[in-house]
Amino acid sequence: MLHVKIPTRKEVIEEEKSKGKRIAAVYPIHYSRELFRAFNIQPVEVWGPPKTDTRKANAHLQSYICSVVQSGLSFYLEGYLDIVDLIVVPHSCDSLQGLGSIFKDFIKPKQELVTIYLPREKNKENVEFLANELKRIYKQLSQLCGFEPDNERLMEEIKTEEEIDTLVLKFYKSRGNLPLSSREFYTILRSREYLPPDKFKSILEYALLHASKGKLKKTGIVLSGLLPEPMDILDVIDDMDAFVAIDDMACCMRRVYEEGNSSDPFERMAERIVNGPPDPTKGNSFDERFEFIKSLVDLTSAKGVIFYNVKFCEPEYFYHPILKEKLGKAQIRSLIIENDINEPLPQQTITRIKAFIEMIRELS
Amino acid sequence: MDVKDKIKYIFSYKIAGKLLIELNTKKAFKNFKPPKNWRTDILAPPLRTGVYTKEIIAKHYLEGRYVSGVKPVAWVTSGAPIEILKALGFYILYPENHGALCGARKVALEISEEAEKKGYSIDICSYARTDIGATLSKKTPVGKLPKPDLLLCCTNICQTVLYWYRVLAEYYKVPLIVIDTPFVYDEAKKHDIEYVKKQLEASIEVSEKVAGKSLSFSKLKEVVRLSKMAAELWLEIMNANKNKPAPISVFDQFIHMAPIVEKRGDPETVDFYSKMLDEIRERIKNGIGAVKNERKRVLWDNLPIWYKIRFLSEFLAENGVSVVASTYTNAWGELAPMMDIERPIESMAKTYVYPILNRGTGHKLKTMETMVKEFDLDGAILHSDRSCKPYSVGQMDQRLKLLNELGVAALLLEADHNDPRAFADEQIKSRLKAFMEMMD
């Protein structure tokens, strides 16, 4: 266990506000943190949050919309986002598209609403499109904030994010040497969703100081999906003397982008997202996704993959059967489970996870 | 091209098959009468020109049986820009239409279960499940589907198609063209249109390679011209329902829309819809309404419930309710004016960004409000389709606005367009009864 205090979202919002910064509530998944930071806007991401009472959202959304969107909307309607200055809705899937549209047309929040369309394929036309989309948002933010950060300022923020991405990769690579439970590891990692870069960086650096030489002698698992919520899933894995060695999750690894090449800040931000790790919401091919997950398994010597799906999440559903088959052919065992982020893990799911870990341990 | 395939194609489709189908149509047209169990007490007879719908569809699927090796085959999404492929001589198959046909023939569930057995979740779109099931099991009510040589997926209806077509590309190992259309929250931006245009231009090379020939721009213009003509006729057919009583119901439109989806760009489709329009005008002249005792006029939002069309049509007609307008059937006509024959690629880029499903929830509400006024409607049935999230999200707010601001009765009807497990007859009947009471 590390003795490090990670501030809560609320504390961060209050502190940043007191410094005169604006706060953007950002829905999942991809966006350029650096663009917002250049305008002195602190992004605070809204992944649910889990265990939210979703009754308020029920007036706007049917029951077959995923719990991430249900909770995200309820959270807003309950007034928890009253303190923020902007609401950002990336176009990650049909349900988030709907959320953005409902906000704009019916709920009409008092805050500025920013939508981002994310291109689906990995090519240079898409980089160009996204760069233009980011320029459009730049204009919107300039109007809101009353100033236009220059290219130098944008590049500075981009470099900071790139540095952090490199550090995050280092953190992942040291996972096996860190005396952290999976819950602790992901609590640290996910604090990036709302911490200013310097704070997040210092927490990571501190944690890395505690990396030991000896590797964890536990069964490593790759966790794939949207987000590890409820976090009890991590405890269930750890309780089996196993641990999440690395992940293919939307809130974490899928957003660890590579450095861009372009010297134009907009193109560079766009390159980073478009060329980032494969992600079902970006419609990457099966081969790209398989190769990526396999590389995670190889890197960490993980013994199996758990696909942890949010119920009603179509982008993820479509990939499971073929990915499972491909992994099976490569002798990598996998398990598919699903849950609602607002529900406790059912006993049956816990039993399946335990049985899976026992099996892969016996087979290895 | 394989000579054997070609001979088989010419004989089985071009000569014998087509002839047989045409003879049947002639006979059916001449001796036209409603099907045996048709409720003539509450409904006008089906459109006589409807026999041509059957003919067009029968020919289409028959050609599909023999087309492999003769023409390049493309599988495309329902909102895809098919004009380029058409001009290159592709045989085009719409898995969504095939899915609808499976639904209407009540075999969609059995086929979907084939996909479910392989791990495809029951919570993914039931069209996709039907299509993946048909791909995996080869089950289809049309005999046989031709394998694709190319896949064309356009995200202007949903993102779901992107993942679905990835599955198809993986299974068939053929090129996949993705035309990604940025979602229009209010107005499309210049860079949105430019982005789509570039993708369309890039798609030409891939399509030409598969087709083994170059695109003729004069042919493309001709296809766009025919496509536009057919869409305009379709729009006129739908607008004819502004008359009282409405000459055809939306349930009829669901059946007769197949050619505008899968055969647009063909001269036969233009001929077909102009014949249909003549028959509809004739009905108007003679004061014939689709529902005999049209007391109330309502709108349908979202996809049809394919396996319950007859049930819903009769149940509503029994109560004098005619469904006269629909955001769904309207989608294949409303964009016709945007097509510019002289600038096909540019206008396609613009047109294909604007389908109702690629626009905001507020735009859909506006479309419904306009329909309520122009068609003089008393109510709206919003099919909350658990399979189709992009169409369904927003309906709860839309319903309230229709109710509170326009004062029309509005019902949210929970079901699924292709999965009968989401439909409970008695529950639906009582919801509809309550809705009808609201209108009285």
Ligand code: SF4
């Ligand atoms: S969980 Fe899936 S469906 Fe829900 S918001 Fe995320 S990507 Fe969309």
Ligand code: SF4
């Ligand atoms: S999700 Fe809706 S728009 Fe997309 S394929 Fe299914 S029915 Fe069609």
